[in-house]
Amino acid sequence: MEPKIQQLKEILGEISDLNHASAVLGWDQQTYMPAGGAEARGNQLALLGKLSHERGTSPELGKLLEGLKPYAESIDPDSDEARLVKVTTRAFKKATCVPTRHIIDFAQITTLGQQSWMEARQAGNYSIFQPALERIVELRQEYASFFPDFEHPYDSLLDDFEPGMKTSEVKKIFEAVRPKQVELIKAIAAKPNVDNSFLHQPFDEKKQWDFGAEVITQFGYDWKRGRQDKAAHPFTIGFSVNDVRITTRVDPNFLNPMMFGTFHECGHALYGQGADPNLERTGLEEGASLAVHESQSRLWENLVGRSMPMWEHFYPRLQKVFPQLKDVSLEAFYKGINKVQPSLIRVEADEATYNLHIMLRMEIEIALLEGQAKVKDLPELWNSKMKEYLGVTPPNDIQGVMQDIHWSSGMIGYFSTYALGNLVSAQLWEKINQDIPDLAEQIRKGKFENLLAWLRKNIHRHGAKFEPQELVKKVTGSKIDPAAYIRYLTKKYSEIYGL
Amino acid sequence: MEPKIQQLKEILGEISDLNHASAVLGWDQQTYMPAGGAEARGNQLALLGKLSHERGTSPELGKLLEGLKPYAESIDPDSDEARLVKVTTRAFKKATCVPTRHIIDFAQITTLGQQSWMEARQAGNYSIFQPALERIVELRQEYASFFPDFEHPYDSLLDDFEPGMKTSEVKKIFEAVRPKQVELIKAIAAKPNVDNSFLHQPFDEKKQWDFGAEVITQFGYDWKRGRQDKAAHPFTIGFSVNDVRITTRVDPNFLNPMMFGTFHECGHALYGQGADPNLERTGLEEGASLAVHESQSRLWENLVGRSMPMWEHFYPRLQKVFPQLKDVSLEAFYKGINKVQPSLIRVEADEATYNLHIMLRMEIEIALLEGQAKVKDLPELWNSKMKEYLGVTPPNDIQGVMQDIHWSSGMIGYFSTYALGNLVSAQLWEKINQDIPDLAEQIRKGKFENLLAWLRKNIHRHGAKFEPQELVKKVTGSKIDPAAYIRYLTKKYSEIYGL
Numbered sequence: 001m002e003p004k005i006q007q008l009k010e011i012l013g014e015i016s017d018l019n020h021a022s023a024v025l026g027w028d029q030q031t032y033m034p035a036g037g038a039e040a041r042g043n044q045l046a047l048l049g050k051l052s053h054e055r056g057t058s059p060e061l062g063k064l065l066e067g068l069k070p071y072a073e074s075i076d077p078d079s080d081e082a083r084l085v086k087v088t089t090r091a092f093k094k095a096t097c098v099p100t101r102h103i104i105d106f107a108q109i110t111t112l113g114q115q116s117w118m119e120a121r122q123a124g125n126y127s128i129f130q131p132a133l134e135r136i137v138e139l140r141q142e143y144a145s146f147f148p149d150f151e152h153p154y155d156s157l158l159d160d161f162e163p164g165m166k167t168s169e170v171k172k173i174f175e176a177v178r179p180k181q182v183e184l185i186k187a188i189a190a191k192p193n194v195d196n197s198f199l200h201q202p203f204d205e206k207k208q209w210d211f212g213a214e215v216i217t218q219f220g221y222d223w224k225r226g227r228q229d230k231a232a233h234p235f236t237i238g239f240s241v242n243d244v245r246i247t248t249r250v251d252p253n254f255l256n257p258m259m260f261g262t263f264h265e266c267g268h269a270l271y272g273q274g275a276d277p278n279l280e281r282t283g284l285e286e287g288a289s290l291a292v293h294e295s296q297s298r299l300w301e302n303l304v305g306r307s308m309p310m311w312e313h314f315y316p317r318l319q320k321v322f323p324q325l326k327d328v329s330l331e332a333f334y335k336g337i338n339k340v341q342p343s344l345i346r347v348e349a350d351e352a353t354y355n356l357h358i359m360l361r362m363e364i365e366i367a368l369l370e371g372q373a374k375v376k377d378l379p380e381l382w383n384s385k386m387k388e389y390l391g392v393t394p395p396n397d398i399q400g401v402m403q404d405i406h407w408s409s410g411m412i413g414y415f416s417t418y419a420l421g422n423l424v425s426a427q428l429w430e431k432i433n434q435d436i437p438d439l440a441e442q443i444r445k446g447k448f449e450n451l452l453a454w455l456r457k458n459i460h461r462h463g464a465k466f467e468p469q470e471l472v473k474k475v476t477g478s479k480i481d482p483a484a485y486i487r488y489l490t491k492k493y494s495e496i497y498g499l
Numbered sequence: 500m501e502p503k504i505q506q507l508k509e510i511l512g513e514i515s516d517l518n519h520a521s522a523v524l525g526w527d528q529q530t531y532m533p534a535g536g537a538e539a540r541g542n543q544l545a546l547l548g549k550l551s552h553e554r555g556t557s558p559e560l561g562k563l564l565e566g567l568k569p570y571a572e573s574i575d576p577d578s579d580e581a582r583l584v585k586v587t588t589r590a591f592k593k594a595t596c597v598p599t600r601h602i603i604d605f606a607q608i609t610t611l612g613q614q615s616w617m618e619a620r621q622a623g624n625y626s627i628f629q630p631a632l633e634r635i636v637e638l639r640q641e642y643a644s645f646f647p648d649f650e651h652p653y654d655s656l657l658d659d660f661e662p663g664m665k666t667s668e669v670k671k672i673f674e675a676v677r678p679k680q681v682e683l684i685k686a687i688a689a690k691p692n693v694d695n696s697f698l699h700q701p702f703d704e705k706k707q708w709d710f711g712a713e714v715i716t717q718f719g720y721d722w723k724r725g726r727q728d729k730a731a732h733p734f735t736i737g738f739s740v741n742d743v744r745i746t747t748r749v750d751p752n753f754l755n756p757m758m759f760g761t762f763h764e765c766g767h768a769l770y771g772q773g774a775d776p777n778l779e780r781t782g783l784e785e786g787a788s789l790a791v792h793e794s795q796s797r798l799w800e801n802l803v804g805r806s807m808p809m810w811e812h813f814y815p816r817l818q819k820v821f822p823q824l825k826d827v828s829l830e831a832f833y834k835g836i837n838k839v840q841p842s843l844i845r846v847e848a849d850e851a852t853y854n855l856h857i858m859l860r861m862e863i864e865i866a867l868l869e870g871q872a873k874v875k876d877l878p879e880l881w882n883s884k885m886k887e888y889l890g891v892t893p894p895n896d897i898q899g900v901m902q903d904i905h906w907s908s909g910m911i912g913y914f915s916t917y918a919l920g921n922l923v924s925a926q927l928w929e930k931i932n933q934d935i936p937d938l939a940e941q942i943r944k945g946k947f948e949n950l951l952a953w954l955r956k957n958i959h960r961h962g963a964k965f966e967p968q969e970l971v972k973k974v975t976g977s978k979i980d981p982a983a984y985i986r987y988l989t990k991k992y993s994e995i996y997g998l
Contacts, residue, residue, distance in 0.1 A: 013542070014546055017539075017542050017543045017546040017547075018546065020539065020543055021520055021524060021543045021546075021547060024523060024524050024527055024543070025520060025523050027527075028523055028526075028527065032726060032728070033742065034722065034723055034724055034725055034726050034741075034742055034744075035723050035724075036721070036723050036724035036725070036739070036741035036742055037724070037738060037739055037741055037742030039739070039741065040516075040519065040738055040739030040740075040741060040742060040779070040780075041738070041739075041742075043512070043516050043780065044516045044519055044520045044523070044738070047513055047516040047517065047520075048516075048520060051550070222535070223533065224533055224534050224535050225533055225534075225535030225536070226533055226535070227531060227533050229531070239536060239539060239540070239543070240535070240536055240538070240539030240540075241539075242533075242535035242536055242538065242539060243532065243533055243535055243536030243539060243540075245533075280539070281539075281542065
């Protein structure tokens with residue numbers, strides 16, 4: 001191996017170890033940590049974050065990357081080594097533009113932001129959260145100002161989650177999607193709605209848990225390299241290619257959260273477990289972007305998990321586990337889990353309405369960054385957009401502008417990745433079905449190996465080697481394109497609702 | 500605050516954060532980590548260990564401590580600040596005597612040592628473990644050579660676990676204890692043994708767990724600052740004064756492991772939860788020594804947990820939880836949990852025989868370090884000493900010389916702290932009963948607040964401020980003295996066995 005590549009891998013290995021140590025501490029914080037541990041955990045995480053940042057912005061690393069440029073340009077540009085230099089150089093350049101003082105300020109205000117968000121929710125009073133959010137928006141504006149080369153202030157934020165993606169691209173994509181989704185929802189609303197009351201009844205928690213585990217085992221989740229625990233806000237986290245864990249929540253009176261939550265997190269985890277082991281401890285084992293990650297979770301949650309072939313296989317088993325479903329037909333079940341109902345809460349939204357929740361958030365974020373909207377006016381702005389897009393009005397800010405934790409932790413520019421992930425999932429799905437023509441038949445038989453192998457080969461193994469648009473184009477022949485998603489939604493709901 | 504003290508606290512805070520982050524990773528490794536995570540975890544722990552060691556031996560820290568010497572000598576020598584300087588200086592001096600090369604060698608050989616110990620146990624073949632153990636002994640001899648000022652090579656090792664304790668002191672203590680314990684065991688062996696077969700029957704695991712939790716809640720374990728999980732080899736670990744966790748194992752066919760294991764670990768955890776918050780993030784929140792820690796675990800496990808007053812309170816409740824005990828009288832139960840039976844395995848040994856297991860190990864360790872014993876001859880040496888002290892002969896090396904993990908991980912000099920802990924627990928117990936004359940009556944009523952408050956005031960809050968001998972003398976008026984333990988054992992077993 002080129003000696004400088006070896007040196008680079010040693011530095012990246014330490015950064016990766018520090019980040020993964022932080023991840024273990026974060027996992028524990030959200031699963032098992034007693035309340036008393038919070039303050040000390042904050043100190044521990046702050047130190048590990050600082051050490052990782054120092055290494056990731058060190059002049060030594062910069063010099064090494066500079067020295068590696070000619071070598072990286074002399075080899076196959078898609079090779080692991082060339083990509084390692086490229087991706088690391090990009091991240092290094094971005095990280096070194098941000099003064100340490102800003103990072104400390106941001107860490108402090110987002111810690112405070114999360115506290116005041118929780119207090120504001122408990123009190124049902126947005127004004128408690130407002131001052132922290134104002135400061136967070138200011139700091140996000142300041143962050144954007146460190147990157148004058150980006151065409152829009154939102155670009156630099158988005159780029160942290162979606163390397164290479166431009167705000168103008170996302171806007172264009174969303175503008176193509178929105179009218180079609182609004183139209184579809186209107187058409188659905190004109191039809192009698194389906195019944196899903198059978199999903200809202202007592203379901204034994206342990207049996208729910210075991211059923212979810214049984215399904216994802218069949219999907220291909222590797223329990224020797226992962227595990228599942230409970231968490232209030234489910235997430236997936238990796239400490240290594242060989243230790244990728246999921247968390248799930250279980251509602252004793254509603255089947256969906258455990259079921260689709262488990263499939264969703266499993267999709268993320270299969271991505272994590274599928275990275276090329278050669279990428280371990282380089283930072284490139286983490287996945288191409290949040291949107292590509294979300295494409296994997298959504299694919300298993302929705303394209304597989306809410307499909308008819310899936311339940312042709314699993315529904316008899318589910319009925320056996322929960323005899324209270326024995327009089328609910330497969331078709332009624334399928335329709336029930338796909339019920340469309342414009343609602344207030346993003347995380348509970350169905351496939352047809354979900355993206356509208358995202359667009360609303362992205363529009364608000366852009367307006368905030370541009371200074372077109374004021375933090376103090378957000379509740380009103382939120383409610384008016386909810387009315388416009390979804391026809392519903394939040395009765396309070398807890399179910400409105402304060403429903404998501406993201407802004408309180410400074411994650412502005414993050415939401416759009418959820419909708420992009422939906423679009424990518426459908427785009428991939430069309431390609432997969434071309435490559436595996438009998439996929440539906442395989443799923444009907446409970447066979448997921450070929451699907452997983454396809455994802456491993458085309459998406460998972462690459463880790464973060466390619467930028468999201470690059471990867472999607474490489475695999476499907478075009479960049480992110482909403483057409484497949486619209487086709488998917490229209491076909492599915494036309495059948496269910498007889499449009 | 501003296502500015503240099505502030506600087507010192509900042510450095511120690513970072514070291515503490517790194518060590519506590521390692522502790523979280525270690526806890527996860529032993530409770531929840533999937534098998535696949537082991538390799539990456541090794542890398543993460545090695546890095547955190549390296550960073551902590553670098554900080555703990557940095558010239559900057561040395562200079563700071565040197566500069567603080569006059570200040571520390573000018574204030575109350577028992578104050579937190581004076582002790583912080585003293586304890587940290589001592590640890591710094593010791594750590595800087597050890598070359599980094601030695602630390603790396605030692606880390607490598609002990610990783611290998613644990614692997615080969617496990618393989619040797621699986622194969623029932625000591626010779627698989629022998630080469631690694633030979634190298635470990637060599638490295639422990641080399642370690643001792645870095646400290647020519649200690650009077651015995653064993654001293655420098657022991658001192659890592661028992662600051663300030665000399666091998667000659669421990670030998671003298673053990674020489675006083677051994678004949679008395681051997682005599683006691685012989686006297687017991689001459690009497691008909693008690694029956695404890697009722698402890699060996701099926702006990703529902705969940706009910707066992709809940710009963711243990713109920714008891715330690717009453718002992719005073721603070722669940723807001725801790726939690727309990729299952730582990731193959733139970734341990735207690737702290738990530739902060741406010742996050743001290745215990746682990747326990749449950750045997751579905753034997754009540755003792757869960758019950759006394761839980762009380763034991765709770766004893767450690769009460770110590771951890773009881774440190775003065777002012778010592779948080781200084782390294783002094785960890786406890787005075789292993790022996791003092793063990794005095795706390797043994798006190799709750801044995802002096803409280805195997806006492807008659809304890810079960811006068813809890814036995815009716817235990818009988819209610821496990822109706823299969825309804826025909827076992829309180830007296831029979833009390834005798835059963837205190838049954839003496841010389842046996843092969845240290846961790847299963849009763850109070851009367853336990854210390855002999857330790858003395859045997861310490862004698863072997865000293866002989867190894869002195870070069871008087873060879874690693875290849877250990878199985879034979881072990882078995883002959885077992886015969887001599889306990890009258891039993893291991894049928895194989897798994898139940899003999901290979902039963903403990905300690906030597907494979909380089910922990911030579913550690914075992915004696917277990918026996919010292921027993922002695923200290925009884926010594927403290929006599930003092931506590933002088934200070935709280937109606938303690939037995941309080942325990943009979945399930946009241947443990949005064950006991951815990953006494954321990955908090957006299958032991959827990961001090962953390963590692965005082966050396967173990969210093970602390971024991973401060974509290975009881977004399978250094979570690981085996982007389983109290985002999986009195987305790989003799990009285991207890993005379994009653995049980997009618998000696």
